[in-house]
Amino acid sequence: MNSLLKFRRPLSPSLTSLSLQRLSTTLHYVFEEKKEGTSFIHPTAIVHPNAVIGQGVSVGPLCTIGPSAKLGNGCQMHPSSHIFGNTKLGSHCVLMTGAVVGDDLSGRTVIGCNNIIGHHAVVGIKCQDMKYKLGDECFLDIGDNNEIREFTSIHRSSKSCDRTVIGDNNLIMGSCHIAHDCKIGNNNIFANSSLLAGHVIVEDYVHTGGPTVVHQFCHIGSFSFIGGGSVVSQDVPKYMMVSGDRAELRGLNFEGLRRCGFQVTEVLD
Numbered sequence: 001m002n003s004l005l006k007f008r009r010p011l012s013p014s015l016t017s018l019s020l021q022r023l024s025t026t027l028h029y030v031f032e033e034k035k036e037g038t039s040f041i042h043p044t045a046i047v048h049p050n051a052v053i054g055q056g057v058s059v060g061p062l063c064t065i066g067p068s069a070k071l072g073n074g075c076q077m078h079p080s081s082h083i084f085g086n087t088k089l090g091s092h093c094v095l096m097t098g099a100v101v102g103d104d105l106s107g108r109t110v111i112g113c114n115n116i117i118g119h120h121a122v123v124g125i126k127c128q129d130m131k132y133k134l135g136d137e138c139f140l141d142i143g144d145n146n147e148i149r150e151f152t153s154i155h156r157s158s159k160s161c162d163r164t165v166i167g168d169n170n171l172i173m174g175s176c177h178i179a180h181d182c183k184i185g186n187n188n189i190f191a192n193s194s195l196l197a198g199h200v201i202v203e204d205y206v207h208t209g210g211p212t213v214v215h216q217f218c219h220i221g222s223f224s225f226i227g228g229g230s231v232v233s234q235d236v237p238k239y240m241m242v243s244g245d246r247a248e249l250r251g252l253n254f255e256g257l258r259r260c261g262f263q264v265t266e267v268l269d
Contacts, residue, residue, distance in 0.1 A: 045077075054091065069102065072113065081117075085109065087124060090144065093117070100125070107137035107156060112144040118174070119150040127180035129158040129198060136160055143168035143186070154178045158198065173210065191228065203238070205260055223260060225253040 039056060041047055045063040054073035059065065064082040071083070072091035081095035087102030090113035095101060098120035102109045109124030117123055124140045132138065138156035145168055148154070152172055157163050158180040166178070167186040176190050179198040188202055191210030196202070202220045209228025214220065219235040226232060227243025227250070236242050241253040257267050 042079075066102070066104070085124070087111070090115070096121075096150070099123070103156070105138060105156070106135060107139045107160070109140045109142075109156065111142045112146075112168070114145045115142060116147045118148055118152060121148050121150060121152045121154075123148065123152075123154045124156055125153075127155040127158045127164075127198070129180050132158045132180070138180075139163040140165075142166045146170045146172065148172045149174040149176075151175045152177070155180045157181050167204075176210075179216075185222070205256070207256055209243075223253060223256055225256050 039053055039058070041059040042061045042063070044061045045059045047059065047065045048067035050067040051065045052070040054071055054075065056074045057071050058076045060077055060079040060081070062080045063077045065071070066084045068086040069083040070088040072089055072093065074092040075089055076094045078095060078097045080097055081099040083089070083101050085102035085104045086108040088108070088110045090111060092113055093111060093115045095117045096119040099117040100122045101111065101117060101124055103125040105126055126132065127138065137160035138158065140154065140156045141163055143166060146166060149172060151174055154166070155164060155178070162181045164178070164180055164182055166184040169186050170184060170188045172190045173192045175193045177195045178184065179196055181199045182196050183201045185202060185204040187204055188206045190208050191212070193211030194208045195211065196214045197216035199217045200214050200220070203222035205223045206220050208226040209230070211229060212226050213231045215233040218232055221236055221238030221240070223239045224236045225241045226236065226247065227241070229245070230243045230247040231245040232242065232247045239253055239257060241250045242248060243250055252267065254267065
């Protein structure tokens, strides 16, 4: 122990002062964040003067907010999260550390209220479709009360006459991908690494196991269940359970229907 202490180098006064300054700034940020109705922007954040910031917004260290961004009341941006392009966030949205929302492209990204964008998720950027031409308008609309977890990617539409749409109350777990022009309904659960190609339609109360792959233009019916590791290359009917490579029907989604409040008589009928 003595030998270790002997070779330990003391901190220089300048480093000590810098550390204390950073600690003081961080504590100030945390304290201000708790004040209701008062917006706080950390001194290291880059916020364009034309950005529209609502009341009670908290912007953490090293964040970026572009000139066309609009943040509703009570939004929170954790350190190193960013908003670019023509992007609108409803009230009480949360961007976790490293999240990126929007892109400097023609078109827009609109996100409703009470959404959580997870750590290092990328939402509202250019699609990965070769037919998209730079300069074309592209769109993404997201509803309310969605939880989009870490490392998920959600892309804008591939053309100006279409939109990527996500409804309300969806749980999109880590490392999922929702491609251009998808239409996602309400109350769906996508398990980790569920991958949806372009133009996929998912209705309501669908549950996917992870990792699941869905081919482009497939239509997934309400209250269906897709087993983990499945490759879906055809439409999935409502109320059904499918699994496999390629996914095949395995019967009714009894457990899912029960959890959604269906009575046994309804299911058997």
